[in-house]
Amino acid sequence: MVRWQKTHGRNTLPWQNTRDPYRVWLSEIMLQQTQVAAVLGYYERFLSRFQDVRALAAAPQDDVLALWSGLGYYSRARNLHACAQQVVERFGGEFPRTAQELQTLPGIGPSTAAAVASFCFGERVAIFDGNVKRVLSRVLAYGEDLASSANERVLWDHARELLPARELKESMPRYTQGIMDIGATVCLPRNPSCLLCPVQSDCAAAREGQPQNYPVKTKKLKRTSESLWLLHARADDGQVWLQKRPTPGVWAGLYCLPVFGSREALAAAVPGSSELRDAEPFLHVLTHKDLHLHPVEVVLPASWKGMAGAWFAGKKWPELGLPSPIRKLLSR
DNA sequence: GACGCGTGGCT
DNA sequence: TAGCCAAGCGT
Numbered sequence: 001m002v003r004w005q006k007t008h009g010r011n012t013l014p015w016q017n018t019r020d021p022y023r024v025w026l027s028e029i030m031l032q033q034t035q036v037a038a039v040l041g042y043y044e045r046f047l048s049r050f051q052d053v054r055a056l057a058a059a060p061q062d063d064v065l066a067l068w069s070g071l072g073y074y075s076r077a078r079n080l081h082a083c084a085q086q087v088v089e090r091f092g093g094e095f096p097r098t099a100q101e102l103q104t105l106p107g108i109g110p111s112t113a114a115a116v117a118s119f120c121f122g123e124r125v126a127i128f129d130g131n132v133k134r135v136l137s138r139v140l141a142y143g144e145d146l147a148s149s150a151n152e153r154v155l156w157d158h159a160r161e162l163l164p165a166r167e168l169k170e171s172m173p174r175y176t177q178g179i180m181d182i183g184a185t186v187c188l189p190r191n192p193s194c195l196l197c198p199v200q201s202d203c204a205a206a207r208e209g210q211p212q213n214y215p216v217k218t219k220k221l222k223r224t225s226e227s228l229w230l231l232h233a234r235a236d237d238g239q240v241w242l243q244k245r246p247t248p249g250v251w252a253g254l255y256c257l258p259v260f261g262s263r264e265a266l267a268a269a270v271p272g273s274s275e276l277r278d279a280e281p282f283l284h285v286l287t288h289k290d291l292h293l294h295p296v297e298v299v300l301p302a303s304w305k306g307m308a309g310a311w312f313a314g315k316k317w318p319e320l321g322l323p324s325p326i327r328k329l330l331s332r
Numbered sequence: 333g334a335c336g337c338g339t340g341g342c343t
Numbered sequence: 344t345a346g347c348c349a350a351g352c353g354t
Binding site for chain 3: 027028029030031032033034035036038039073075076079106107108109110111112115127128129130131132176180183184189190223248
């Protein structure tokens, strides 16, 4: 695995070739449940705006969310900010050097803690992400249902046993990167390229001839559907009314058009004499929910301040942290 | 243990 | 097309 990574793995991503915990940590948070291609631009912008953990800790939360806008899973951004502040306050601005301590910080769970500790400090700890679950369940022909946390724990224990045993400062970063590279480029979910795999001769699933039978996951998320009405209020001078989303909930902490559960509730929230214009509804798909969004347009006097929120000029709102569908809607 | 949390790409 | 899937975590 280590040898293969050197010559066939990914070695030029912007968060590689450094052991700076700030850069590694930032990339690992952004990469949670998010593909490399989606992260690249965000990582560069974020790093040039916040060059170290103290700069991030000192920033307003709105600035952090604005840079995260469009990347999704916004609790990551709120926890990232809180984590930076704790690194400064609890650890004097230096990230702790063990997975156990890293895990006490907000947004850093067991897998991310292992990633930072192995990449930066060569600690012998196992990441456990989607790549590892797929690669190891195949290598070991582990057919138990990973919907059960007890079975996940068994596989994670195997992951620890298979870690390198020596020269950890060099081998651990290489191994951690390698197992992810194999999962992302060779041991693919549908069409694994077993002939290119460096552990093919050790792989029980490859011997069985049906590697795609692993991993076994019965957990199928139940999807729901919801209709929301968006108050798209514009002032006579062109400003738009936005309010900050509550925590918790979808898009928590972001700026958004006022959201209502029905058209009647929306109509009741604006002056009775207002002329409402129903715009084209559109679908926005989340992992667990289909959002049917119904924009309703209205023009109001710039002196109106009838609900929580504020007017934002056309030069200001693009700089805010907005949900992706709202940014697209306002851009039209 | 179950659920909520975004977005975009792929098949 | 309608699911899947992606460097998971917090509640």
